[in-house]
Structures are given as C-alpha cells and as structure tokens.
Amino acid sequence: MTFIESLQAAWTRNDSLLCVGLDPDPAKFPVHLQGRNDAIFEFCRSIVDATADLACCFKPQIAYFAARRAEDQLEALIAHIRITHPGIPVILDAKRGDIGSTAEQYAVEAFERYGADAVTANPYMGRDSVEPYLAYRNKGVILLCRTSNPGGSDLQFLDVGGGVKLYEHVARLVAEEWNGNGQCALVVGATFPAEIARVRALTGDMPLLVPGIGAQGGDIEATVKAGRSAAGSGLMINSSRAILYAGKDENFADAARRVAAETRDAINRFR
Numbered sequence: 478m479t480f481i482e483s484l485q486a487a488w489t490r491n492d493s494l495l496c497v498g499l500d501p502d503p504a505k506f507p508v509h510l511q512g513r514n515d516a517i518f519e520f521c522r523s524i525v526d527a528t529a530d531l532a533c534c535f536k537p538q539i540a541y542f543a544a545r546r547a548e549d550q551l552e553a554l555i556a557h558i559r560i561t562h563p564g565i566p567v568i569l570d571a572k573r574g575d576i577g578s579t580a581e582q583y584a585v586e587a588f589e590r591y592g593a594d595a596v597t598a599n600p601y602m603g604r605d606s607v608e609p610y611l612a613y614r615n616k617g618v619i620l621l622c623r624t625s626n627p628g629g630s631d632l633q634f635l636d637v638g639g640g641v642k643l644y645e646h647v648a649r650l651v652a653e654e655w656n657g658n659g660q661c662a663l664v665v666g667a668t669f670p671a672e673i674a675r676v677r678a679l680t681g682d683m684p685l686l687v688p689g690i691g692a693q694g695g696d697i698e699a700t701v702k703a704g705r706s707a708a709g710s711g712l713m714i715n716s717s718r719a720i721l722y723a724g725k726d727e728n729f730a731d732a733a734r735r736v737a738a739e740t741r742d743a744i745n746r747f748r
C-alpha cells in the first residue's frame with residue numbers, strides 16, 4: 478500500500494482526521510519515567526497505544542529524539558507502531574532540504590533506516606532537492622507551503638509577481654508539476670485558515686498536513702471548514718503538546734486518550 482492509500486484507509490477506519498504528533502520532551506514527562514534510559518520510547522509507546530484507534534497518522538518529530546541521542550528509541554518506536562498498529566501511517570517530521578546527492582541520504586534515513594511512510598521536506602531548494610524522496614514511489618512527501626509560525630509570513634507571503642504569494646506558487650508547483658505520481662502533500666498551518674482555503678482551492682483533493690491546533694491556538698472549526706476536501710476528508714490535523722502533556726502523573730496516557738478523542742470529535746463535527 479502507498480502512503481496515500483494507508484492514509485485514506487485510516488481516515489475511514491478510525492473516522493479520524495487527527496494526526497497525533499510525537500514531540501517527546503523529557504522535562505515534561507511524569508515523574509515515574511524520569512531518569513529511565515528508555516523514557517522517550519516508553520512515553521511515546523504509551524501515547525501511541527492509547528491513541529492508535531483515534532488517529533489517522535502519527536508524526537514523530539526527529540529533533541526531539543536526535544537532541545537526546547535517542548535515535549535508537551525512534552527506530553524502536555516506529556517498529557512498534559508497524560507491528561502493533563499496522564495500517565496507521567507514520568510521518569517522519571524532519572523538514573530536510575539539501576542538494577540532490579545529500580537529499581538521497583536523507584531519503585535513506587527516513588524511508589530505510591526509520592521505515593517511515595512519509596517525510597516532511599523543505600521545498601525551497603527546488604525540484605532536484607526533492608527528487609530523491611519522490612524516487613520512493615510508495616512513500617509520501619509532505620512539503621512546507623504555509624507554515625503555522627508567525628515568521629512564516631516573512632518569506633511565504635512575498636509577492637512573486639502578479640499578486641501571487643510565494644506559498645501559492647509552491648502549492649501550484651507541487652500540485653501541477655511535482656505530484657506526477659500522486660504521492661505529495663502540503664503543510665499549511667491551522668493558524669492561517671484563509672490560506673488553508675486558498676491552498677485547498679489550488680490543489681484539488683491533495684492531502685494537507687495542518688499543524689497549529691491545540692498549543693498554538695488554531696481554530697478547529699475554521700481549519701476544517703477551510704481545508705476539508707469534497708469528500709469531507711483530505712486533512713491530517715496535527716496536535717502534539719496538547720495531547721502528550723494533558724496529564725502529568727502515571728495516568729498520562731489516559732489523559733492523552735481523552736484529549737485525543739475530544740479533538741477527533743471536535744474535528745468531525747465540522748467535516
């Protein structure tokens with residue numbers, strides 16, 4: 478199955494457009510996990526097991542693992558998801574971007590070392606920097622378009638001619654030229670619903686990864702109404718901290734499940 482097929486199956490099976498983001502920060506872990514060598518794996522495994530039937534995908538953020546020399550725990554976590562929750566796609570959030578020969582190594586890292594189903598990538602070095610990911614034809618390539626952070630406007634909002642903004646140019650380029658194999662998706666922040674609607678209009682039914690609800694304060698109703706596809710899906714709406722750190726004690730996974738369920742249901746109300 479391709480990434481897009483697994484995503485579509487998970488949207489339907491779990492009746493969910495929620496992407497659970499795995500951004501493990503040991504300083505925020507419950508006390509009983511503090512100091513354990515495998516704390517990052519154990520924390521994330523508990524979250525994954527508590528939310529797998531509520532999510533359409535998981536998105537581990539590589540920096541949270543690499544910063545703690547915990548890449549082995551990321552490998553083990555993705556292997557755990559594969560074995561225990563087959564059918565839920567894993568997006569490795571790496572946001573890499575480099576010349577083709579180096580990007581080849583990043584693609585090996587994402588798809589062969591970690592076995593991710595999709596990877597986030599930065600499109601601003603152009604098509605040849607993205608080709609090595611696209612060469613893995615069953616995998617998803619999720620390109621930054623209109624990011625959720627305030628500074629996203631510094632460059633992405635520049636007029637590139639004729640009133641067209643840079644993020645609109647990226648959306649059109651990916652939809653019309655880079656997506657020949659139907660494996661691309663775009664990142665559009667929930668903090669900018671008007672731009673989500675614009676990207677949806679430019680890209681047909683292309684899946685959109687939409688971070689920015691929860692801790693960043695994006696509005697769920699506005700996000701879903703702006704970004705849903707004709708079929709009432711088309712979205713991977715990410716929430717990380719609001720789910721991961723909903724509880725602070727030994728029952729943290731139950732608290733995470735409760736918030737994930739509330740978030741999925743809130744999203745579904747507006748599909």
Ligand SMILES: O=C(O)c1cc(=O)[nH]c(=O)n1[C@@H]1O[C@H](COP(=O)(O)O)[C@@H](O)[C@H]1O
Pocket residue numbers: 498500538570572597623624625626664665666688689690691692693715716717718719
């Ligand atoms: O590509 C991403 O996932 C991403 C793009 C973007 O524009 N904004 C954004 O917040 N993200 C990621 O989405 C997650 C958001 O986390 P929370 O704000 O805790 O829900 C983090 O892992 C970010 O790195």
